[in-house]
Amino acid sequence: MAEPYWNGGDVQLYVGDSREILPDLGITADLIVADPPYAETSLTWDRWPGNWPLLVREAARSMWCFGSMRMFLERGHEFTGAGWKLSQDVIWEKHNGSGFAADRFKRVHETVTHWYRGDWRDLHHEVPRVPHLGPDETRPTKRRSQPAHTGTVAARGWSDDGTRMARTVLRIRSAHHRAIHPTEKPVELLDLLIRYACPPGGMVVDPFAGSGSTLEAARLTGRKAIGIEAHEPYAEAAARRLAQAPLGAS
Template sequence: MKPYWEDDHVTLYHGDMREVLPALAVQAALVIADPPYAETSLAWDRWPDGWPAIAATVTRSMWCFGSMRMFLDRRSEFAGWKLSQDVIWEKHAGSGFTADRFMRVHEFALHWYRGDWRGVHHDTPREVSHRKSEGRVVKMGHAPHRRAIRPGTWEDDGTRLMRSVITVRSMHGRAIHPTEKPLGILTPLIEYACPPGGLVVDPFAGSGSTLEAARLTGRRAIGIEAHEPYAEAAAKRLAQAPLEVP
C-alpha cells in the first residue's frame, strides 16, 4: 500500500479501512475509532459493516467513540470484544436540532479489549487533586459487592486518577471535519491504552486529530481515511503541526 502522506512518526492512507487495514499486516497497541454513527441522512454518515471484526485482527485494545443509540444498534458487531469501561466527553455546548429532548452535550468513548485483561496495557492518567490530606492516610474497610480490601496505607502525592467524565471544548466553528475530536479528549485515551513508542491505528482518520495526538505524546500512528478531501486536509494539518509538545 502506498501512503498518502507520511513522516517518521505518522503514516496516512487513503481508502476503505476494510481493504487497507488487512493489507498493512500490522499489530497495534491500540485502535482509536470514531466511525460514522449512521444517525443522519448525510452521505458520509454510513456505518461500515464489519469494521470492528477487522480491527480485532490488529489489536487487543480499542477506544471507540459513539452514541448510546449507535452502540445498542450495532451491539452484535462488538460481540468478539469485552467492554472494560466508558468515558464521557462533556462538550461546552450542545449539538443537534431536536427540541423535544434534553440538549445533548456529550459523547461516549467505550474501551473494548480482547483476551486476558492483565495482558492489555492500561495506565490511567492522573490529574492535580485539590484534596487537603497530606502524607500517609490509612485506608481501611471492605466492599462486599466487589471483594475485600485489606487495610493499608497510601501517600497523597497531590494527584488523583483522571475522572471518567472529561470536559473539553468541542471543535464547533474551528473544525476541519464535521465530527472532529479535540486533542484534549484524545490525549488521555491514548496515554491510558498505548505505551510510549507504541503504535496507534485510527481507521477513520478524518481531520488527523488522533494522529497528531499520538505523535505529540510520543506514539507512532497509522491513519486511514476513505474520503480524499479529508485525507488531504489531514495531510496538510500533520505537515504543519509541531512534532512534539512545546
C-alpha cells in the same frame, strides 16, 4: 500494498476503506482509536461501515470507540460477534451541544467505550493523572496505637502531588471553532485515551482518521500512528495539519 497518502515517518496516513487497507498492511499495533460514522443523520458521509469491528480486529487487541448509546445498542452485536469484550465506558461532556432536536434534552455528550480481546492482564492500561484544582489534601503521618497482642501498625500518611486519576466523565471543550471535520475530537481528550491504553513508543491505529486529530495526539505523546481516511478532501486537510503540527515527545 497501499502507499501512504502522507508519510511523516512515525505517522502515516492512507486514503481508502480501512476494512480493505488495514488487513493488507499486516501491522500489529497496541491500540485502535475509532470514531466511525454513527449513522444517525441523512448526511452522505454518515453511513455505518458494516462489519468493521471484525475486519480491523487483527490490528490490535485494545480499542477505544466513540459513539452514542443508540449506536452501541444497535451495533453492539458486531463488536461482541468479532470477539471484542467491553471493559468500560467514558463520557465526554462537551462545552456546547451538537443536537438540534427541540423535543429532547440538549445533547452535550458522547460515549467512548473501551474494548479488548484476550487476557486483560496482558494489555497496557494505566489511568492517566490530571491536575487537581481543589485544596491540598496532604495527610500527615499518624501512628495508630494498638493493643500489644495485635502487633504494630505501620505509620500512614499521604502527600498530595496536585493530581488525581482521570474520571469517567471528562469535560473538555469541543473543537468546533477550529474544526476541519464535522465530528472532530479534541486532542486533549484523545491524549488521555491514548495514554491509558497505549504504552510510550507504541502504535495507535485510527481506521476513520477524519481531521487527523488522533494522529496528532499520538505523535504529541510519543507514540507512532497509522490513520486511514475514506474521503480524500479530509485526508488532504489532515495531511496539512500533520505537516504543520509540532513533533511529540522523544
